[in-house]
Amino acid sequence: MMNDKITTFLNSGLLNKYLIGQTTTSETLEAEHFIAEYPAVQKAYEVLQNKLEFTAQLNAEKAPQSILEDVLNTIEEKPVVTLKSKRTKKWYSLAIAASLAALLFAGSSAYLFNQNNKLSDENQIIVDEIFDLRSDIADNNNTLHQLLEQFKQLNNPETEKYVLKGNTRAKNLKTVAYINPKEKKSMIDVISLPQLPDDKVYQIWAELQDKMVNLGVLSEADRRLQEIPYTQDALGLSISIEPKGGSQVRSKDTPVAEISLKLNE
Template identity: 60%
Template sequence: MNEKIITFLNSGLLEKYLLGEISSEETEHVESYIARHPEVENAYNTLQFNLELVAKSNAVEAPKSILNNILEVLDEKPVISLNATKKYKKWHKIGIAASIAASIFAGQSYYLHSKNEKLSDENQVVVDEIFDLRSDIEMNNKRLDDIMHQFKQLNDPETYKYIMQGNSRAKNLKTVAYINAKDKTSMIDVVSLPQLPKEQCYQIWAELQGEMVSLGILSETDRQLRALPYTEDALGLNITIEPKGGNTIASLENSVAKIQLK
């Protein structure tokens, strides 16, 4: 790899291009490098894969009913149509006519009051739905920030990738650990875990000098990129089969996968 390509890869333009944070002139510059240099194209594909991995692990399906409910309520016209007042024949006695007029007025008043209450309730529904949407937007913005943070961690040159594959006890087990000793961060992506009996679980450990420190329980239902406690001076990682709920001491005789750390 020549010095020109190395300088380009270290410039950060490729990451900014993928996130859409560069000018049109820089975009042309980046795309020409991707087209002309296989090394740059390979780096770009790796960045894309890492971004998709982070986005997929944080993906949350938005509720489908919220927008429909708001549109339905807003589509209703808050206009009350009143029928034209009917003409009545003159009554011989003023008292009877007054009573009928009062009854009609009371009926219309009750009708208007009921419609106003219904409209008030519907308006409150709209307010509540909008409030929920704002909360969802704030939550999604926070999740997006977390995704971008994870993406940058994955693509940090100081982040090392370790693939852990199962032994004969768990042949289909596969997890990927990402460890950055400089920032003191570690993450794990659970790719696949063979099913265990209900009374057992997988537990991951950090290996120190003569000691095993628990980093948590791994679950097939929790297949996403997630943080692991960072352990200073860890020599390796080990996954064991333990009783349901985890153990305080690693059952090394039930080890199913392990790696040495750099």
């Protein structure tokens, strides 16, 4: 990416002045220093040289003879001014040429500057897209790693499978819990949940000897294998209907699904 020092130099027009021989001694040294020191400036200088040569060739067309005759006739009839010397005429022509060249190269420099900025913007877009792609790859690799870990847990001989089916209050409810007491891992697969009013949710609990432990709220959006907190010495699992947002204490209503665990056998 072009640094500020190079950008300021290219935008100053000094390179254009140097190309047409209009720089002072100090400006000449500065221009030659930048050309020798920075490849980007050297490249811009070469482009300007090529543009000058191309423009000169493009405009080097012979004027029609009729135009020349008209001009001569006009001069003979009404001489506008008498030039004092050939040197004055030459200086005047060079001044016009220098002015035109300065305008041409000022435009060329601005064009190059804009093109460089455009290229820098495009490069930044590509960098951002590569970064996003790498981020997506990392996320996919992380998801794949989690799936492999879950697959290993499901196929572990120490993992017990428990199917919780709903009672008459939730006939279509079905979830599957996978518990490995040796690895202290618990997972649940939400297969189906009957629809509830907007102010109610399903909540799963672990039953201990003297209390119920909240393991989280279940949702249709969670219809995938996911980890839940492992509870040491749990006697069973149950699913109840609670107020929206969940509850820290299980309702006194009969659970809609429950099952005993064999972890202590």
